[in-house]
Amino acid sequence: MTTGEFRKRQLVTSIYLPSLLITAAEGALLPILPVSAVGFGFSLAEASIITTVLMVSTMVFEVPASWINAKIGERNAMLASTVLGFVMTLLAFLNLGYPALVLSALGFGAAHSLFGLARHSLLAEIVPEQHRPKSMSLLGGMFRGGMAIGPVIGSAFIVLYGVEFGYLAAAMLCLAAGASVLTVPAVRLKATPSGQNGNMWAVARREAPKLATLGVASAIISAGRTIRLIGLPLLAIQLGISPGEASFIFGLTGFIDFTLFYLSGIIMDKYGKFWSSVPTLLALGVTYLFSFMVTDIFTFWIMASVTALANALSAGINMILGADLAPKGSRGEFLAAFRMLTSGGVALAPAMITVLTASIGLSGALASTGLLNFVGAFLFWKYLPIYAPDYKKPEETKPNRD
Numbered sequence: 254m255t256t257g258e259f260r261k262r263q264l265v266t267s268i269y270l271p272s273l274l275i276t277a278a279e280g281a282l283l284p285i286l287p288v289s290a291v292g293f294g295f296s297l298a299e300a301s302i303i304t305t306v307l308m309v310s311t312m313v314f315e316v317p318a319s320w321i322n323a324k325i326g327e328r329n330a331m332l333a334s335t336v337l338g339f340v341m342t343l344l345a346f347l348n349l350g351y352p353a354l355v356l357s358a359l360g361f362g363a364a365h366s367l368f369g370l371a372r373h374s375l376l377a378e379i380v381p382e383q384h385r386p387k388s389m390s391l392l393g394g395m396f397r398g399g400m401a402i403g404p405v406i407g408s409a410f411i412v413l414y415g416v417e418f419g420y421l422a423a424a425m426l427c428l429a430a431g432a433s434v435l436t437v438p439a440v441r442l443k444a445t446p447s448g449q450n451g452n453m454w455a456v457a458r459r460e461a462p463k464l465a466t467l468g469v470a471s472a473i474i475s476a477g478r479t480i481r482l483i484g485l486p487l488l489a490i491q492l493g494i495s496p497g498e499a500s501f502i503f504g505l506t507g508f509i510d511f512t513l514f515y516l517s518g519i520i521m522d523k524y525g526k527f528w529s530s531v532p533t534l535l536a537l538g539v540t541y542l543f544s545f546m547v548t549d550i551f552t553f554w555i556m557a558s559v560t561a562l563a564n565a566l567s568a569g570i571n572m573i574l575g576a577d578l579a580p581k582g583s584r585g586e587f588l589a590a591f592r593m594l595t596s597g598g599v600a601l602a603p604a605m606i607t608v609l610t611a612s613i614g615l616s617g618a619l620a621s622t623g624l625l626n627f628v629g630a631f632l633f634w635k636y637l638p639i640y641a642p643d644y645k646k647p648e649e650t651k652p653n654r655d
Contacts, residue, residue, distance in 0.1 A: 264376075264380075264388065266433050266434075266436055267375075267433075267434065268372055268375065268376060268392065269391065269392065269395050270395075270430075270433045271331065271335070271368075271372075271430040271431075271433045271434050272372060272392060272395040272396065272399070272430075273395040273398055273399045273402075274399070274426050274427075274429045274430035274433065275334075275335065275338065275364075275365070275368055275399070275426070275427065275430040276395065276396050276398075276399025276400055276403065277398075277399040277400075277402050277403035277406060277426050278338060278342065278399075278403060278423040278424075278426035278427045278430070279361070279365060279399070279400070279403060279423075280399055280400040280401070280402070280403020280404050280407070281403040281404060281406055281407030281410075281419055281420075281422050281423040281426065282342060282345075282361060282403075282407070282419075282420065282423045283304065283307075283404075284404055284407065284408075284419075285407065285411070285416055285419040285420065286300075286303045286304060286307070286345075286354065286357075286358055287300040287303060287304060288300075288416060289345070289348075289354055289416060289417070290302075290303055290351060290354060292416065293350060293351045293354070295351060302355075303354060303355060303358045304358070305600075305603065306355055306358045306359055306362065307358040307359070307361060307362040307365075308362065308596075308599060308600040308603075309362070309600050310358065310359045310360075310361075310362025310363055310366070311362040311363075311365050311366045311369075311596050311599075311600070312366075312593055312596035312597050312599075312600050314362060314363040314366035314367065315366050315370060315453075315589045315590075315592050315593040315596060316453060316589065316593070317363075318330075318363075318366045318367045318370045318371075318589060319370065319452075319453045319585050319586050319588075319589030319590075320452070320453075321333070321367060322367070322370055322371050322374060322585045322589075323585050323586070327371040327372070327374055327375040328371075328375075328434065330367055330368075330370070330371035331367075331368055331371045331372060331375075331431075331434045332431055332434055332435065333367065334364045334365070334367040334368035334371065335364070335368065335427050335428070335430045335431030335434065336427075336431060337360060337361075337363065337364040337367070338360075338361055338364035338365070338368075338423075338424075338427035338430075339424050339427040339428050339431070340360070341356075341357045341358075341360035341361040341364060342357065342361065342420050342421075342423040342424040342427060343420070343421075343424045344356065344357045344360070345357040345417075345420040345423075346417050346418070346420035346421045346424060348417050357420075364427075366592075366596070368430075369592065370585065370588060370589055370592060372392075373572055373575060373576070373588050373592065374579075374584050374585045374588050376388065376389065376392065376572070376576065377575065377576035377579055377584050377588065378584060380576070382577070385573050385576055385577070386517075386518045386519075386521035386522040386526075386569070386573060387515070387518035387519070387522055388518075389518070389569035389570075389572040389573040389576070390514060390515055390516075390517040390518030390519075390521070390568045390569035390573075391514075391515065391518065391569070392569055392572060393514055393517065393568030393569035393570075393572065394511070394514040394515060394568060397507075397510060397511045397514055397568070398511060401507060401511060403423075403426070406422050406426070407419040407422045407423065409422075410422040452586060453586040453587075453589045453590055455586075456580075456583045456586040456587050456590065457586075457587070457590040460578070460580065460587055460590070462640070463578050463640050464590055464591065464594065466632055466635070466636040466640065467574060467578060467632065467633070467636050467637065467640055467641060468578075468590070468591055468594045468595075469594065469629075469632060470530070470629045470632035470633045470636070471570075471571045471574055471575075471591070471594060471595050471598070472594040472595055472597055472598035473534070473598060473625055473626060473628060473629030473632070474530065474533060474534055474567060474570065474571065474598070474626075474629055475571065475595045475596075475598035475599050475602075476598035476599065476601060476602040476605070476622070476625070477533075477534060477537040477538075477541075477602075477622065477625070477626045477629070478537070478564050478567070479598070479599045479602035479603070480537075480541070480602045480605070480606060480619070480622050481537070481560045481561075481564065483602060483603055483606050484541070484544075484606055484615070484618070484619050484622075485503070485553075485556070485557055485560070486499065486503075487606070487610070487615055488544065488547065488553065488556075488615060488619070489502075489553060491615055492547070492548070492549065492550070492553060494550055494553060498550060502550075502553065502554050502557050503557065506554075506557045506558050506560075506561035507561065509558060509561045509562060509565065510561040510562075510564050510565045511565075512565075513562065513565035513566075514565050514568035514569075515568075516565060516566065516568075517529050517565065517566055517567060517568040517569055517570065518568070518569060520566070521569075521570070521573065521643075525637075525643040526570065526573065526574065526577075526633075526637055526641065526643060527633065527634070527637055527643075529566055529567055529570050530567060530570050530574075530630075530633040530637070531630045531633050531634055532563070532566060533563045533564070533566050533567035533570070534626045534627070534629045534630035534633065535626070535627070535630050536559060536560070536562070536563035536566075537560060537563050537623070537626045538623040538624065538625075538626030538627045538630065539623065540556055540559050540560055540563075540623070541619040541620060541622050541623030541626065542619075542620050542623035542624065543620075543623075544556065544615075544616055544619040544620065544623075545616040545620070571595050574591075574641055575587075575588050575591045575592065575595075576588075577641045578591065578640060578641055579591070602622075605618070605621075605622060606618050606619075606622070609621055609622070
């Protein structure tokens with residue numbers, strides 16, 4: 254499947270459906286990992302380590318993932334990641350104890366990293382630049398959809414059969430993702446040319462100006478969106494909002510996020526990446542900075558809605574940016590370095606909130622991260638025109654009437 258043969262419908266079974274399913278597997282897995290750890294007799298702090306292991310594994314495995322991706326190609330890498338995800342979730346299902354649970358989280362994080370890099374590299378190659386905004390934002394919607402339906406599927410298995418069967422649901426979703434990739438003929442899902450200009454570290458050194466500016470900005474937007482998922486539940490507890498009320502608000506704002514994700518693609522297609530990235534970071538920054546003004550359930554609902562809208566506005570921005578920045582012949586290696594930064598933003602966000610909340614309180618922690626979002630907005634404003642200018646559609650030529 255080459256750029257010239259690009260058809261959006263070709264991405265459904267090769268990219269979008271597997272992405273939805275593998276993300277649903279993660280969505281089913283995440284809520285029950287700490288529950289299982291507590292069931293083995295460990296404290297809440299020890300149980301929380303497992304989720305951290307998964308996030309850190311996702312970030313660290315970007316390095317070997319780039320090597321695997323270059324060696325076996327994107328299609329085979331995506332297949333291998335679904336098999337690894339199946340094995341790791343099945344390991345958790347066997348209920349062998351805390352060490353096996355940690356190994357399961359470690360392995361699933363590696364599978365998530367390998368799948369994400371292969372998918373990103375493949376899309377960067379086969380989707381023409383003019384189609385990237387809508388195609389990538391749609392992929393962002395698959396992530397949101399997967400994280401929404403995964404816990405629902407997992408909870409259904411848990412209610413019917415028990416906690417450990419939530420892992421079996423995740424394993425089945427991994428298998429379904431692999432089957433979806435497998436149904437696409439290899440000739441239509443070729444490996445992209447990569448690894449031609451050095452390994453990941455060599456490419457990262459060569460492309461350091463891009464990574465140090467827009468790569469860092471992307472890490473900040475990843476952290477800002479993750480802080481929303483951590484800080485808001487803590488704020489709800491601090492305000493005395495009941496779990497039922499908080500869940501209703503998060504469900505409602507999650508619906509806003511999911512239904513409006515394609516808006517990001519439309520905005521980027523029509524107006525450019527600036528109008529997706531910068532307003533998102535400004536909205537998150539202002540909201541976090543003035544979080545001390547959130548004092549009741551009504552103002553909390555406003556804050557949750559604004560951050561959900563900002564999250565929807567930036568759907569797919571990091572994937573588009575990575576694809577636009579990646580040099581030909583080194584796409585996989587560059588994207589591995591780029592994704593290390595964005596995954597690092599996700600992994601560091603919980604630590605930032607924890608440390609800052611312990612020292613200056615939750616409102617101070619959110620305000621501090623709000624200032625960080627302004628730094629990201631500046632980096633996007635300054636360096637998008639330099640390193641990732643928007644695609645200019647060719648002007649239609651008027652017929653010569655002479």
